[in-house]
Every structure is written in structure tokens, then in C-alpha cells.
């Protein structure tokens with residue numbers, strides 16, 4: 001592929017040189033025998049000019065459409081005086097096209113790239129065109145930079161990045177699981193992980209000491225402004241031999257350095273991040289995700305705080321009985337969270353509501369952007385928690401691998417999992433989480449770009465031993 005420069009490298013220092021550029025047709029203006037093209041690549045734009053006299057390719061320009069993908073070769077000249085564009089790094093020059101090659105001629109577009117008034121459904125359907133626009137492209141660049149920063153920071157601190165299974169077993173984070181039928185094991189299902197919670201704890205038992213992963217998590221729940229239905233990414237972290245304070249300090253250090261490096265225009269309401277107990281937060285703000293900003297109209301203010309000392313349990317209503325366990329108490333974070341030692345005395349059905357936990361939430365501008373806890377590593381306490389949330393022996397068996405692992409030398413451990421999408425949404429001041437995700441699901445959990453979920457062939461269902469039993473109105477018959 002011939003490409004001598006990116007558009008951001010084109011400036012007046014190159015006047016007189018021959019260059020070859022690639023990209024998309026951002027604008028075309030034909031004035032008689034002269035035509036101007038703004039060529040756009042990921043890095044910016046360059047103006048190019050072609051005249052009938054000087055190039056046989058002039059005819060091609062006449063047929064060119066917006067957003068066609070092309071390459072142009074030619075000499076860089078100074079723009080005529082008065083026609084410079086101060087806003088572009090290439091604004092003092094223009095490329096005199098000597099050769100033009102069309103890689104791919106674009107059809108009529110469903111919407112104009114960079115037009116902000118286009119409905120979201122259509123933007124999602126043609127997401128690749130939306131991604132060509134400045135806003136989404138810049139958000140994806142920032143997302144990359146943030147994740148890259150996180151990786152480097154944690155690498156420096158001795159963390160290992162480890163991938164955990166996607167086809168796994170139901171994990172108890174409190175939402176509905178996505179199930180994947182097994183072809184080989186008839187009638188059995190994998191579940192997509194709601195988070196790698198159990199694996200990361202098992203990695204600690206495995207002696208890894210410091211783990212992280214940019215982990216995809218799958219939860220079958222309804223859309224909210226700050227969460228896409230279906231799937232999201234977490235910065236999943238787990239550490240052994242660290243106190244809760246040390247875990248919070250490390251996470252806080254990461255957040256502060258990340259903001260200073262990637263978003264230097266932002267400033268913090270308060271440093272260090274205030275640590276507020278759950279009881280104080282409820283009393284002072286009436287919520288456990290307070291917005292502590294002093295000036296909520298300042299788009300560059302970041303109000304981080306920690307909420308700690310959550311109740312270990314919350315009282316359940318019948319409809320949200322945990323994993324079908326029919327008891328009064330459900331875990332307020334998850335069932336692997338360590339109770340405060342001084343509250344062990346409350347671990348009985350009557351008093352469980354008084355027990356506090358080593359749970360911590362990271363809150364930013366009124367959004368919970370991460371939660372975690374010190375974990376139980378003693379099988380006796382873990383078993384007690386299972387009893388209190390009303391697990392039957394059969395249900396306990398589902399988590400036998402955890403109890404067993406804790407009997408082979410489990411280190412004290414804990415962690416946290418900031419939600420990557422939500423954190424970036426709040427850091428960038430975006431209103432919708434979909435603005436920081438390349439291919440987000442829409443509100444009713446559909447991928448409009450690929451048109452998923454979709455009907456599958458009858459043979460595929462047969463392979464996995466599934467027969468549909470749909471309500472009458474929904475009887476879309478699988479394809480034969």
C-alpha cells in the first residue's frame with residue numbers, strides 16, 4: 001500500500017514534496033475544470049485540488065461520491081494567499097493531485113458523517129459511519145488511552161493480566177444469567193459470567209497475588225442510562241495480603257494519575273477522595289452514591305468519593321429471593337464479602353441486618369463507578385453466609401469448589417471492579433453510555449448493526465437439544 005504520510009503529518013515544511021495519501025472523501029467541490037477534495041483519514045484532513053488540464057484522473061472526480069475511499073498522489077503546494085485554514089495543521093498547503101485511485105465508491109449515505117442531529121437508531125444501524133465522525137472516534141481514542149494507561153500502571157505494580165472463561169457457570173452477582181446450551185452435554189448449560197468473581201478469588205488461592213483483567217461481564221437486565229443491557233466491561237482486580245485501606249489507596253492512586261495524564265483539563269473536588277461510611281452517606285445525602293461536586297455545572301469537576309462499611313445483608317422481598325433461596329436476607333454486595341470481625345456476633349437470622357461488611361464503592365459525580373470488598377477466605381464463615389441467605393444443601397453444592405479451595409491454604413484477599421464503560425462515560429461527561437462504546441446494544445438489548453439477537457436455523461436448535469415454546473404472538477419460526 002502506498003502511503004507516505006498521515007494527514008496530521010502534512011504541513012508547510014513539506015511544500016514541494018511528492019506525497020501519497022489515503023482516506024475518505026469528506027467534501028467535494030467542482031468548479032468547472034477545477035475540483036477540490038477534502039481528504040479525511042483517522043488523523044485529520046488535507047485539501048487536495050485537481051484540474052482537467054493537469055490530470056487525466058479529473059473525470060474520476062466527477063463521479064466521486066462523499067465517503068468514497070481513495071488514494072491520491074501529487075505535489076504539496078502552498079495554498080493561494082487568503083485561502084489558508086488556521087484550524088487545520090495542513091491548512092497552509094494543498095495537494096495537487098497527479099494520480100487518483102478509487103478503492104471503493106460509496107453509495108448514497110443514510111446520513112451525513114458528523115451530523116449531530118441524526119436519530120440514535122440509525123446511528124447504531126450504520127455504526128461504522130458514525131465511528132467515522134469526530135465525536136465517536138475521539139471517544140474511542142480516549143477509551144483506548146485510558147485502558148492503555150490502566151494496563152501500564154498495573155503492570156508497573158506487578159499485576160498479572162489473566163483471562164478467565166466466558167463459557168462458565170452461573171455467577172451470583174444478582175442479575176439474570178445469559179445461558180448457552182451445551183451440544184455435547186445434553187440438557188446442560190453454560191452461563192456467561194456476570195463477572196469473573198469466583199475465578200479471580202481462585203487465582204488468589206492459586207498464589208497469583210495481584211490480578212487484573214479488562215473483563216467482559218454479561219447480565220440479562222434492563223437498560224439504564226448508565227448501563228447497557230446485556231454486556232459491559234469491568235476493570236476487574238484482585239489482590240492478596242492487602243488491607244481494605246491499601247486496596248482503596250492503590251485504586252485511588254490509579255484514578256488520580258489516570259485523570260492527570262489523560263484528561264489534564266479536569267480537576268478534583270477533593271483529594272484524597274473522601275471516605276464516607278454508608279450510614280453517613282444515607283444520613284447526609286439520602287443515597288449511597290452521593291454527588292459531592294461543589295459546582296455541578298462545571299464540566300471539568302470530578303467528585304470522587306469512597307463509600308465504605310455497607311450493611312452485609314439487605315432484607316429481601318419475595319420477588320428478589322437470592323438465587324431462589326427463600327430467606328429473609330440477601331447479600332448487599334455479593335455473598336463472598338467479608339463481614340467486619342466485630343460483627344461476627346450478628347451472623348444469625350434475627351440480627352444479620354446489623355452486620356457491616358468490608359465493602360467499598362467508588363463513586364464519581366453521583367454514579368457508582370466501581371464496587372468491591374475484602375472477601376471471606378475461611379470456609380466456615382462462607383458456609384455460615386450461605387446458611388443465612390437460605391441456601392439449601394443442593395444450592396451450596398453449586399459453590400462447593402469455593403469452599404473446597406478455601407480449605408487448601410487460601411490467602412486473605414480482596415478487590416474491586418470499576419465499570420470501564422460507566423467510568424469513561426462520567427469522566428468524559430457523556431450523557432449516554434453508548435457514546436463511549438463502539439457497538440453498543442440499544443435500549444431493548446438489540447445489536448442494530450448486526451441485527452442480533454436473531455432467529456437461528458432449526459438444525460442449530462436441534463444440535464443443542466432445544467425446542468422452542470414461544471407465546472403465540474412471537475412465533476417466528478426458525479429457518480429450515
Ligand code: ASP
Pocket residue numbers: 173194195196197237371372373415416417
Ligand atoms: N464482582 C464484583 C461485581 O461485579 C466486583 C468485586 O467484588 O470485585 O460487582
